[in-house]
Amino acid sequence: MKHYLNFIDEAIKKYWNEPAFTNYGGNTFTYGDVAAGIEKYHILFEKCNINKGDKIALCCKNSAEWCIAYLAVLTYDVVAVPLLPDFLPKNVVDLTRISDSRMILVDDAIMAGLVKSDVAENFASIEGFCCIVNINGMKLMPQSNNVAIGLMEDVEKAFEVRFSKGVTPKRVNYTKNNLDALAVISFTSGTSSSPKGVMIPARAISANLEFARKEMEAEVGWTILSILPLAHMFGQAFDFIFPFSKGCHIYIFNVKPTPARLIAALAEVKPFMFLTVPLVVEKIFRSKVMPTLEKPLMKFLMAIPGVRGLLLSKICKKLVATFGGNVGIGGLILGGAAINKEVEQLMHEMKFPYLVGYGMTECAPLIGYKGWRNFVMRSCGAVARPSVEVRIDSENPAEVPGEIQVKGDAVMVGYYKNDKATNDVFTDDGWLKTGDMGTMDAGENMYIRGRCKNMILTANGQNIYPEEIEDMINQLPMVTESLIVGRKNALVALVVVNADAATAAGVSDEALAQAVEADVLALNKELPAYSKITACEIRKEPFEKTPKLSIKRFMYN
Secondary structure, X not given: OOXXXXXXXXXXXXXXXXXXXXXXXXXXXXXXXXXXXXXXXXXXXXXXXOOOOOEEEEEOOXXXXXXXHHHHHHHOOOXXXXXXXXXOHHHHHHHHHHOOEEEEEEOHHHHHHXXXXXXXXXXXXXXXXXXXXXXXXXXXXOOOOHHHOOHHHHHHHHHHHHOOOOOOHHHOOOXXXXXXXXEEEEEEOOOOOOOEEXXXXXXXXXXXXXXXXXXXXXXXXXXXXXXXXXXXXXXXXXXHHHHHHOOOEEEEOOOXXXXXXXXXXXXXXXXXXXXXXXXXXXXXXXHHOHXXXXXXXXXXXXXXXXXXXXXXXXXXXXXXXXXXXXXHHHEEEEOOOOOOHHXXXXXXXXXXXXXXXXXXXXXXXXXXXXXXXXXXXXXXXXXXXXXXXXXXEOOOOOOOOEEEEEEOOOOOOEEOXXXXXXXXXXXXXOOEEEEEEEEEOOOOEEEEEEEOOOOEEOOOXXXXXXXXXXXXXXXXXXXXXXXXXXXXXXXXXXXXXXXXXXXXXXXXXHHHHHHHHHHHHHHHHHOOHHHOEEEEEEEOOOOOEOOOOOEOHXXXX
16 A cells, blocks of 8 residues: 555655645645645654654644645654644534644634633643744744744744755655554544544554545546635545545635635636535535425426436536536535435536545545446445445345445554443454444445434334434425424424525415424324324524534434
């Protein structure tokens, strides 16, 4: 297996003058600029006596500067600890301490939040901690320890001396062979209340990159619009490291991806491959496609078999154009959650170039993938061999759901300083327990049925997978999202209403709750007796979500 940093080394040298990163609406960095930025960080690490195996935390919003800083950490043989910018300031300090990080890299927004919360000074009390560095302009922050006084001036002087004629491709050398070395500790909020630090070795990142370079499409000069959180492995691996290794031009979209903003960015960037979560696509479908299909004339025409195909083909072309026009080459790659059944059925029928992948941070992240040309609808891809092997903990994996379990080069080595959690997540024979229930067909295509911990066990021993019922509810016209929870041996539907859809349908605010409740309870006709909904609670505010836009279920049980 080839070390992932060897691909990074080759890409920088080969594409030196090509654009690598652009902050959407802002500045651009070439591959050569990236190399220069990496060298300046390396001098900073030297001056701070950062040693091989030390940890450096990064807590910033998505940006080109984040990518450069991240590569600088990884190429210096130290461990990167990417922290979500959504973490509370206190959490940022605590996780920096827990991870034994000796430095933290932040941006203007995060630094302002730390100062406002009066916790920035707390970094100085962390044993072995050196300094806080703002990646925007590479500035030393005053909350750092006294040992860092005058540090940045020394870094600038040393850089000028070492690279008096500038950084050149010949000075780049990131080649490594330490595949078993710890590369990343990834803290994720997930859907539980306490984050764990996933220890990801270089081998896992390398396995994912080799798989991507073999199975995914990307070419030098391709434009990529990156909207996923870069502090998560999904974004790091496939919105960043993979396309960078292929010489792509990555636009970092660092504002809230509302449908209007996103559609404008897609039209401008014209990405050849686009990674996102299903919720984003569902919003675009509901704003761009569904209103057209709901018109009386369209309903009439769509009922005519021959005409239906022609209309869907035209809609597909317009939809591809909405995504910038080039996504028909590399495809729309969805991950992080299941896609709405109605939306996927339409995408499949109109032959839209999409696929749904499957993974988790603990596998850095890929477990399931199949290119859009061969993707099987309602699956989450096929086993991502040779990176991982997958088994279903069931006597009949094709028909009876069982826990999806994984082993292979892409699997983490454990949770940082948490032996109990590590032992709990592995089986006695060494397979990683994903916590997901699923089935697998003869072609190794996987189908998610739900989460083990979300599964509701009824009083008479029936297993209920709430996601399946939620998918039905979410297809109702005046529903935005929903949760099924078990309360006193009964199923309760928590439903967020779509006020705009209600207004369009002529339903008043006063009648909205009653109408939605009636629609939800009417679904009981399609559900077996043991999984019928007994009550419906209407909400106007959306559910709290993780950065991957998964609902924080633990908050609503």
